[in-house]
Amino acid sequence: MSDELLLVNARQVVTCAGPGRARRGSEMADAAIREGVAVHVRGETIVDVALESTLREAHPGAALVDCERGVVTPGFVDSHTHAVFGRARYEEQELRASGVPYMEIARRGGGIHASVRDLRARDEDELFALARRRLAALAASGVTTVELKSGYGLSLDDELKMLRVIRRLADALPMRIVPTWLGAHEVPLEFRGRDGGRREYVDRLIHEMLPAVAVERLARFADVFCEPGVFTVDEAREILVAASAAGLGLKLHADELTSGGGAELAASLGATSADHLAAISDAGIEALAGAGTVATLLPATMLFLGKREHAPARRLIDAGVPVALATDFNPGTSPTTNFPLVLTLGVSQLRLGVAEVLVAATVNGAAALGLADRTGQLAPGFSADLALWAIDDARELPYWLGGGRCHASWTRGKPCHPRDLELAFSR
Ligand code: NIG
Numbered sequence: 001m002s003d004e005l006l007l008v009n010a011r012q013v014v015t016c017a018g019p020g021r022a023r024r025g026s027e028m029a030d031a032a033i034r035e036g037v038a039v040h041v042r043g044e045t046i047v048d049v050a051l052e053s054t055l056r057e058a059h060p061g062a063a064l065v066d067c068e069r070g071v072v073t074p075g076f077v078d079s080h081t082h083a084v085f086g087r088a089r090y091e092e093q094e095l096r097a098s099g100v101p102y103m104e105i106a107r108r109g110g111g112i113h114a115s116v117r118d119l120r121a122r123d124e125d126e127l128f129a130l131a132r133r134r135l136a137a138l139a140a141s142g143v144t145t146v147e148l149k150s151g152y153g154l155s156l157d158d159e160l161k162m163l164r165v166i167r168r169l170a171d172a173l174p175m176r177i178v179p180t181w182l183g184a185h186e187v188p189l190e191f192r193g194r195d196g197g198r199r200e201y202v203d204r205l206i207h208e209m210l211p212a213v214a215v216e217r218l219a220r221f222a223d224v225f226c227e228p229g230v231f232t233v234d235e236a237r238e239i240l241v242a243a244s245a246a247g248l249g250l251k252l253h254a255d256e257l258t259s260g261g262g263a264e265l266a267a268s269l270g271a272t273s274a275d276h277l278a279a280i281s282d283a284g285i286e287a288l289a290g291a292g293t294v295a296t297l298l299p300a301t302m303l304f305l306g307k308r309e310h311a312p313a314r315r316l317i318d319a320g321v322p323v324a325l326a327t328d329f330n331p332g333t334s335p336t337t338n339f340p341l342v343l344t345l346g347v348s349q350l351r352l353g354v355a356e357v358l359v360a361a362t363v364n365g366a367a368a369l370g371l372a373d374r375t376g377q378l379a380p381g382f383s384a385d386l387a388l389w390a391i392d393d394a395r396e397l398p399y400w401l402g403g404g405r406c407h408a409s410w411t412r413g414k415p416c417h418p419r420d421l422e423l424a425f426s427r
């Protein structure tokens with residue numbers, strides 16, 4: 001059988017073609033949308049995006065994929081998720097609505113602590129089965145690359161358990177999976193409320209957990225939840241400096257609810273991304289721009305928490321900071337696998353243009369994972385990571401509020417989300 005595919009009969013192909021690095025400023029306003037072209041894939045790689053008649057003639061042996069006048073995009077890169085968890089945390093939603101803030105719920109032993117209690121009681125097989133279903137839902141929303149964080153274990157054994165589940169998922173599923181160690185997601189309850197407990201946990205992170213994660217190569221990145229009440233800027237610096245020395249790339253949950261110097265810290269350490277940033281300061285914006293750190297914005301989280309503030313996406317882009325968009329899929333603050341909904345929020349709440357949200361979801365998401373040289377765009381030599389949508393125009397991607405479902409997708413040239421016949425017939 002030929003390992004060549006030709007995606008033909010597409011109304012539009014959103015290529016996002018250009019340099020294999022994060023896009024900034026006006027570069028984000030061009031998603032390089034083409035018409036009349038086909039995509040030629042050989043094995044795991046895109047060979048060409050060119051005039052359909054030329055490619056059909058040149059490759060008569062290639063298997064044809066009929067795009068039925070739909071739109072082809074690069075597969076989306078969801079560069080920030082906590083998709084490995086046990087049970088849902090629906091009980092917190094009403095509490096917040098009645099006026100109890102997110103951080104107060106955590107102070108009472110709920111929030112992340114509730115997910116930690118739950119995850120510690122489950123075994124690897126259970127967590128694998130739960131996450132597998134959730135990743136299938138992400139794939140059905142056009143995601144072909146996903147970052148998965150640990151951070152609901154918060155002990156050596158439970159963090160390693162989570163990361164091993166992530167490794168199993170990476171081996172079993174067609175999606176490209178990038179593992180991140182987030183042992184510093186919270187100070188666990190058994191270390192809180194006693195003298196020296198926080199310090200002891202930070203020491204455990206650095207001297208016990210990190211070496212174990214590094215030795216087994218269980219993570220590509222390290223992340224810290226840097227926020228008053230969780231980890232301070234000084235603690236985050238100490239943990240990330242050690243992680244960098246152990247060979248991990250750096251990410252940071254920064255300035256999510258309060259402006260506290262998190263973005264400045266991420267920039268000063270040369271972090272690959274700084275995430276959330278709803279409360280980023282002007283100095284933080286300037287620092288990110290200078291460092292080239294990707295700002296990963298998570299508007300579904302602010303929506304779900306009922307906040308009116310959003311990250312200053314326009315000011316970030318105008319300052320030259322590369323912006324990515326991600327779901328932050330997690331049981332506490334963003335229980336959604338709907339990636340196109342994030343694009344909708346990108347336009348309607350963050351006030352970006354359609355091309356900007358498309359670049360943020362693809363090339364810049366890939367850059368937030370250090371992968372912009374291999375995925376995020378449809379161009380010769382890039383990985384064959386594609387999504388096909390049963391729509392007439394790329395502007396429909398952020399338009400169908402909560403409705404965006406992908407018709408089919410491929411990662412490394414292999415089916416990732418199987419062709420959705422129901423959608424084909426309902427169009
Ligand atoms: O990105 N902010 C910290 N971590 C997650 C929430 C985790 C949770 O509440 O379970 C976030 O929003």
Ligand code: FE
Binds near residue numbers: 080081082253328330
């Ligand atoms: Fe997060």
